[in-house]
């Protein structure tokens with residue numbers, strides 16, 4: 191499955207230092223895993239976590255889940271060695287689908303990692319104020335495949351307060367979405383910290399889906415089901431897409447360029463969306479099989 195066709199409804203962070211979580215992840219219903227060497231790993235565990243993670247990526251079977259490794263920044267004592275270790279691990283047969291770079295603020299941050307590792311797509315954490323302003327040049331980078339919103343770091347930099355409607359973050363979320371969509375990149379929403387608050391998570395997932403995100407990053411297995419449901423096409427959306435395509439094809443056969451379904455016009459552009467809905471639904475079924 192190509193990266194563009196692959197679902198990214200649920201993208202679960204797993205601390206690279208935690209053996210039990212690394213083992214458990216192979217059984218969880220997530221579309222992708224971010225194996226974290228950055229913020230989820232304590233300073234004294236950084237070096238050991240690197241080795242623990244490489245062992246898991248070499249030996250464990252994560253099935254169809256996308257495997258994304260978040261390295262430490264190159265401005266830290268561990269970043270360069272993380273990237274070089276992942277390059278060596280890939281060479282030795284470890285399966286890594288992408289390297290996720292924290293706190294990307296400009297195109298040069300991607301160049302610096304691209305120069306250390308070949309043949310592995312790069313993803314960017316979008317979580318600094320400068321990153322928001324430079325989102326377009328970051329998304330345009332030829333090695334970039336995906337973007338992940340880092341809403342905790344962004345809120346920290348903005349000195350904003352938590353609000354259920356995420357008003358302080360909406361400008362940044364929107365800028366990154368515009369950039370990702372312009373360049374055809376995957377874009378995944380930030381985490382919801384209160385991992386026992388299912389109702390709050392659902393509200394935030396629905397908001398992210400409404401805005402156009404491909405999925406949500408998660409911190410706990412209990413969050414998977416809500417994200418998987420929120421970012422999958424619903425039965426009603428699938429049914430509508432099928433009816434729109436049928437009605438439009440019938441209209442075309444009669445020499446018309448517009449059909450009407452449920453009292454609303456259906457034009458060529460709506461058929462593009464309808465086909466995307468069906469393709470995503472099929473990709474989700476394929477992932478499960």
Ligand SMILES: CC(C)(COP(=O)(O)OP(=O)(O)OC[C@H]1O[C@@H](n2cnc3c(N)ncnc32)[C@H](O)[C@@H]1OP(=O)(O)O)[C@@H](O)C(=O)NCCC(=O)NCCSC(=O)C[C@H](O)C(=O)O
Nearest residue numbers: 203204205210211214229230317340341342343409410411
């Ligand atoms: C948040 C946690 C610390 C909670 O841990 P814990 O109290 O151990 O949870 P539970 O006892 O409820 O766990 C139940 C079982 O589930 C497994 N588990 C828990 N979390 C994960 C996980 N993320 N992946 C896989 N498995 C997980 C436990 O091992 C238990 O298993 P079992 O033994 O079978 O019962 C913890 O969930 C956690 O550490 N989460 C990840 C935190 C993290 O990665 N943070 C960094 C990323 S967020 C970020 O940095 C955002 C961004 O950069 C920004 O700026 O916004």
Ligand SMILES: [Mg+2]
Nearest residue numbers: 317340342343
């Ligand atoms: Mg962060």
